[in-house]
Amino acid sequence: MPTSIAPSGADGAAAPLRPAEAARAAVHVQGLVKRYDGRDVVAGLDLVADAGAVTAVLGPNGAGKTTTVECCEGLRTPDGGTVRVLGLDPVADARALRPRVGVMLQDGGLPTGARAGEVLRHVAAMYAAPRDLGELGERLGIGSFARTTVRRLSGGQRQRLSLAAAVVGRPEVVFLDEPSAGMDPQSRHAVWDLVRELRDEGAAVVLTTHLMDEAEDLADRVHVVDHGRVIASGSVPDLLFPDAQDDRTLRFDAAAGLDVTAVAAALDAATPGTTGAWLVTEPQRGSYVGTGPAGPRALAALTAWLADHDVLASRLTVGRRTLEDVFLDLTGRHLR
């Protein structure tokens, strides 16, 4: 199990915050523990989210993401550790926090018998100065189904309505649990634009996701969660290039079962002074990923090696490491 690859210090999740930082953090979770039936679903999790920033909680299904945000929302009482939102306790200070915190639940929580527009008006009625419903509805394309009952909405339409309900009260902190699940690409981009706008207005946005591109495109800070703990955190560049080294990847598809050690050696030989810099793996049968200083010579060395072994690559691309690579390195490739 890899520990933290985040640069230790400043925003390393494990390091306790200095009082000034803790006061500034919109969401501050320290040593959170939550058990169901004696099993630790969240096992000592630390997390920080700042105002004016998008914080992604990234992890595989069952990692404890939803339980963590539900503790922040006051829907669950922690079994251990402390949770502070805007400096307040989400359970004890629920009354003071509710108007200032917007929540989008993973299962929606929309009344199924009511019309979409009516639901949004109803949630807006809980706030003294809600957002302009016409403008918000237009942003998220809700007008086209405002008169449809929630029961008949598509998954993506429900998600957009839930998001509208979460932000209609102009919250200072917004928790979005898997916000773009079930959405078509157009909806996702509308949602992402709104999330960026909320951030620019100064809100702290915390979103859980298992979508790498969502975290990579949106997040100012990513906390990678697995088995109820944060196993890495930092900005996207921090996570992608932990040694401040602009590693790139060579991906190619070819016959299964090639000698990856020999390929790595050939690549090392082509880039002098970097012995051992190349790592080549075969994450799926016949699909290879090489990570290292992928310059023109490395590319030539790879194709030469393939030619020497009479192997034809059906696909060959050069790119940078993605968050998905980091994520799989950290959390393992086995299904769960």
Add this chain to the structure above:
Amino acid sequence: MTTTTPPAPSAPGTAAPAWRRVLAQTGFETRAVLRNGEQLLVTIVLPVLVLIGLTRTSVVEIDTGGLARIDFVTPGVLALACVSTAFTSQAIATAFDRRNGVLRLLATTPLGRGGLLAGKLLGVLAVELVQVVVIGAVALALGWQPAPGGVLAAAGVGLLGTACFTALALLLAGTLRAEGVLALANLVLVLLVVGGGLLVPPEQLPGPLEHLATFLPSGALGEAMRGALLGTGVPPLALAVLAAWTALLAWAAARFFRWQ
């Protein structure tokens, strides 16, 4: 309680006043019932059909003790209307709201859990008001003459019965699966109508049912309603039974209700 100073009224992230939040929830809950065909069937159509059926036909033998049949039947139908809204309709609606996460979502808005409960209770009362108007109008058209002095007592009995059966509804909705609540809430309504002393006084029920129904909240509600509107006075035993059930069920609902 919190001691944080609230921001200026128009500042972002400020809750609407509590009364407006509860009023909004009340309206939302009331519209949900009055718009739903099945709920209307149980809360409005069924009681009116029972009223007409029991008054205009003699399918069911009832000893009215020499009183006009409409005068004797109408209080029981009002008691039935109270149970259908406070219990059956509310149990089903809350169970599905709970399953769909509606209770959790609303609990994160400024409405909160307390406001949600208040809105539900007031929503039940609003639907009951509609029921009283509709059933009362039909009964008056059929010649009903309620005891004038008993109307206020009947309203009080109705409030207590509403509290009692809403508590039972929340107990079921907060502990069982939604599909289970759907089946059980309808079954219990039928059983209470047939043998629970709502429409037919407990002492006219066969065998052991007589004693059982006397101590059921349904029998107590029926007897109290008849006592009030027939002008014979609310029986203290019925009132005590109903109050005891209300206390027990409210405690159990508060103790065992699970929000998710």
